[in-house]
Amino acid sequence: MRHYELYIFEEDVVRHYYGQESKLFYLFYDFEKANEPQKELIRKQIDFITKPIPTLLLQQKVKQALSSYSGYSQKKNTHLLQLQNGTKAELVIGANALYLTADGSQEVETMFFEILRKCEPTFFAYSFDGHRYGWLKPITPLVQSNHL
DSSP states (O other): OEEEEEEEEOHHHHHHTTTOHHHHHHHHHHHHHOOHHHHHHHHHHHHHHEEOOOHHHHHHHHHHHHTTSTTEEEETTEEEEEOTTSOEEEEEEOSSOEEEEEESSTHHHHHHHHHHHHHOTTEEEEETGGGEEEESSOOHHHHHHTOO
């Protein structure tokens, strides 16, 4: 089973940390491992560089994109998708982050990622399992457009 957390970053942070995504990953990693006083400080840093999740917009976009699948269901802020091959994923949309859990092939998590990347250009996903992290949408155009 794979677990991901997704955040939307402020555009100036994206430009500044372009090519240094590991620093962002380790900020979340340090938060996870920190003791309580450290957690509070790191949480403030995370809140400063990330944006609130546009929950209503994402709820609508995910539902619209997946409602034609027989294995799709929604309960409040949780979206479930199970494919015929047994692959399944659950996306929980929170106020500050999204949480994706997937089991089986990577096809189903890719489906969720594709929907999300069309909604917001600065989504960053990470998984502590295997130290996987990255932008859902390539940010080169975002960086280049701000240098013109």
